[in-house]
Amino acid sequence: xxxxKARRVELSEFFRRQxxxxxxxxxxxxxxxxxxxxxxxxIYGDLRLxxxxxxxxxxxxxxxxxxxxxxxxxxxxAAAEVVGGHLIEVQGQRxxxxxxxxxQNPWRPVAFARAFTAAVYSKVARTVGKHFQGFSMAxxxxxxxxxxxxxxxxxxxxxLGDSANQPAKRMGRTPGVPARHLSIPSRYRIQxxxxxxxxxxxxxxxxxxxxxTSELRELEAAVRDVISDEPDEGDIEFAVPRFxxxxxxxxxxxPFQTFGFCMRADLDGFSARVRSxxxxxxxxxxxxxxxxxxxxxxQAEGFAKNFGKPVTPLPWAGDCANLLFxxxxxxxxLADMKVIPVRASVEWTKHVSQxxxxxxxxxxxAWSIGIAGDESEPAYNSNGNLLVATIGSRRRPFPVxxxxxxxxxxxxxxANGLGAEETAxxxxxxQTLEPxxxxxxxxxxxxxxxxxxxxxxxxxxxLEEALDQHKRDRIxxxxxxxxxxxxxxxxxxxxxxxxD
Amino acid sequence: MSSRAPIGMIDPGSRVLxxxxxxxxxxxxxxxxxxxxxxISLAPWWVVxxxxxxxxxxxxxxxxxxxxxxxxxxxxxxxxxPHCFSEAVWLRRDIDWHVGADGQLCWVLPDEWxxxxxxxxxxxxxxVLKRYSSFWLLxxxxxxxxCHHVGRELGLVKWPxxxxxxxxxxxxxxxxxxxxxxxxxxxxxxxxxxxx
Numbered sequence: 165x166x167x168x169k170a171r172r173v174e175l176s177e178f179f180r181r182q183x184x185x186x187x188x189x190x191x192x193x194x195x196x197x198x199x200x201x202x203x204x205x206x207i208y209g210d211l212r213l214x215x216x217x218x219x220x221x222x223x224x225x226x227x228x229x230x231x232x233x234x235x236x237x238x239x240x241x242a243a244a245e246v247v248g249g250h251l252i253e254v255q256g257q258r259x260x261x262x263x264x265x266x267x268q269n270p271w272r273p274v275a276f277a278r279a280f281t282a283a284v285y286s287k288v289a290r291t292v293g294k295h296f297q298g299f300s301m302a303x304x305x306x307x308x309x310x311x312x313x314x315x316x317x318x319x320x321x322x323x324l325g326d327s328a329n330q331p332a333k334r335m336g337r338t339p340g341v342p343a344r345h346l347s348i349p350s351r352y353r354i355q356x357x358x359x360x361x362x363x364x365x366x367x368x369x370x371x372x373x374x375x376x377t378s379e380l381r382e383l384e385a386a387v388r389d390v391i392s393d394e395p396d397e398g399d400i401e402f403a404v405p406r407f408x409x410x411x412x413x414x415x416x417x418x419p420f421q422t423f424g425f426c427m428r429a430d431l432d433g434f435s436a437r438v439r440s441x442x443x444x445x446x447x448x449x450x451x452x453x454x455x456x457x458x459x460x461x462x463q464a465e466g467f468a469k470n471f472g473k474p475v476t477p478l479p480w481a482g483d484c485a486n487l488l489f490x491x492x493x494x495x496x497x498l499a500d501m502k503v504i505p506v507r508a509s510v511e512w513t514k515h516v517s518q519x520x521x522x523x524x525x526x527x528x529x530a531w532s533i534g535i536a537g538d539e540s541e542p543a544y545n546s547n548g549n550l551l552v553a554t555i556g557s558r559r560r561p562f563p564v565x566x567x568x569x570x571x572x573x574x575x576x577x578x579a580n581g582l583g584a585e586e587t588a589x590x591x592x593x594x595q596t597l598e599p600x601x602x603x604x605x606x607x608x609x610x611x612x613x614x615x616x617x618x619x620x621x622x623x624x625x626x627l628e629e630a631l632d633q634h635k636r637d638r639i640x641x642x643x644x645x646x647x648x649x650x651x652x653x654x655x656x657x658x659x660x661x662x663x664d
Numbered sequence: 665m666s667s668r669a670p671i672g673m674i675d676p677g678s679r680v681l682x683x684x685x686x687x688x689x690x691x692x693x694x695x696x697x698x699x700x701x702x703x704i705s706l707a708p709w710w711v712v713x714x715x716x717x718x719x720x721x722x723x724x725x726x727x728x729x730x731x732x733x734x735x736x737x738x739x740x741x742x743x744x745x746p747h748c749f750s751e752a753v754w755l756r757r758d759i760d761w762h763v764g765a766d767g768q769l770c771w772v773l774p775d776e777w778x779x780x781x782x783x784x785x786x787x788x789x790x791x792v793l794k795r796y797s798s799f800w801l802l803x804x805x806x807x808x809x810x811c812h813h814v815g816r817e818l819g820l821v822k823w824p825x826x827x828x829x830x831x832x833x834x835x836x837x838x839x840x841x842x843x844x845x846x847x848x849x850x851x852x853x854x855x856x857x858x859x860x
Contacts, residue, residue: 642814651792651799655796
């Protein structure tokens with residue numbers, strides 16, 4: 165127990181150090197804060213909502229969703245803190261909690277999940293009301309590398325390692341984790357397992373019998389008692405988004421609704437490098453890993469600043485970048501959807517170079533990208549298809565993007581059958597793409613030969629060629645605008661001029 | 665385009681609507697082309713029309729968007745081109761993209777505007793000129809806004825070399841004068857061939 169306490173103190177120190185630095189405006193690390201979170205449980209939770217609330221069509225529902233997410237993230241933060249853990253990620257409806265445990269006791273995450281799930285069902289579900297669709301969790305144990313870095317001024321807590329990302333992958337896989345269940349790797353033998361899914365076992369948290377020990381009882385009671393019954397009081401006020409012509413635009417203190425699409429870019433193959441660095445137990449290899457991630461984030465910031473239209477950065481999820489491409493009006497958004505998703509993918513792979521990571525131990529890595537905007541064309545009176553907000557936990561604000569684009573871009577990036585150097589585009593958004601770009605995409609199948617009904621994919625090289633050709637054609641189209649005739653007279657070719 | 669005040673400046677106190685009659689009439693014609701528009705207003709030296717201009721035009725590439733536009737029409741608009749401003753967020757406020765820091769669009773070379781308009785006025789009269797000038801203004805403004813929108817869509821940093829433009833400042837005027845001299849010579853040669 166002393167060892168565990170010592171680790172808790174050590175981790176708390178690490179977090180405290182970084183969070184105090186973050187309180188300054190922006191966060192520009194001079195030394196890249198990196199730590200190896202040894203012997204921790206990584207516990208993920210997914211809150212499921214009716215799609216009407218996931219992509220709120222009006223301000224009233226958007227406010228309700230924000231209240232729900234505040235309540236939910238506060239609950240996760242409080243629950244983690246009371247058992248000596250940390251809430252390290254809030255990605256919309258998904259939370260990621262780190263729970264130190266020197267003894268790799270699988271009953272600890274089970275007890276935590278059971279108490280937290282019960283609290284979500286009895287307290288958070290009340291805030292959600294009729295839109296509540298259940299809650300499920302997944303966890304794994306091991307060491308992870310934690311890198312704290314700033315992506316375009318947005319603090320990112322990058323947790324690298326199998327133990328940190330396998331539960332997230334499990335959550336995204338089909339069949340999903342059933343409601344009120346915890347998915348835990350099969351190597352932990354737990355009584356009460358109902359079904360096994362490719363190396364994972366699903367525990368029904370209502371039926372599972374947690375051993376009666378004072379430590380576990382205390383843990384459950386602490387989690388149960390610390391979660392508040394109600395969300396914080398106070399009305400939510402929306403900001404009116406005014407984007408600059410280009411560059412970065414942030415989730416501020418006030419949420420805003422806008423139009424746009426979401427891109428998720430995952431560093432495919434990076435896990436092998438992380439594994440290799442972790443296994444080596446070499447501090448230099450870990451530091452190099454942190455340095456590479458930090459470099460990538462710098463390049464990503466350059467990409468966002470120079471993209472030529474507004475880009476809203478969200479925190480990275482592990483080695484996966486999240487970006488929103490907002491548009492001020494519905495009309496602009498629809499115009500954007502003709503080319504911008506392809507340009508985003510092509511320019512990301514060009515400018516956020518994985519070159520720095522090639523040729524080193526662990527082998528080559530490349531980007532897999534998922535892009536999505538709307539499920540259908542937004543209505544004329546729509547406030548937008550994206551909700552951008554900062555969800556506050558007690559210690560750290562988490563900028564989040566909510567909407568169908570965010571949900572489906574994640575599904576695209578994690579689609580079975582999508583490989584390295586490929587982009588998956590949500591099918592409803594293919595229809596709005598310029599025809600020469602659209603034809604590069606093709607349907608694809610998962611390992612079992614089943615065709616993906618929601619996405620089509622394209623290789624990055626093909627996308628780049630198609631985009632280059634489209635650029636040439638579009639530029640030519642404008643250069644050939646000629647003379648016209650009006651009222652029987654010739655109107656000269658448009659030819660702009662500047663004089664001070 | 666010049667941002668200097670128009671020649672026909674009027675003291676607001678002694679302003680007579682008559683002097684702005686044709687400007688008002690041109691404003692009404694422009695307003696009809698806007699997809700959404702505010703009321704036409706009178707400022708000290710201008711008739712102002714504001715609204716949202718759909719960029720669609722028969723001979724321009726499709727963008728599917730509209731841009732906010734304010735047109736300031738001087739009393740002597742026939743020789744001094746109206747000043748156009750846009751606050752579109754996708755506008756690149758860069759003189760190399762023919763837009764000033766205040767969103768002013770440099771959509772025409774003033775000498776060219778004055779030269780062509782005097783020809784049309786001389787042959788067709790004021791009502792034909794209003795039709796001609798409003799078409800020209802709208803087409804050029806839509807063209808410039810389209811260039812910006814396409815530039816943003818494609819992520820262009822520099823104005824492409826193949827897109828027509830005059831050089832900045834005096835060099836642009838000299839380019840026009842040179843082209844104008846050539847045009848005059850060509851026309852005179854055509855006339856003399858016809859006479860001969």
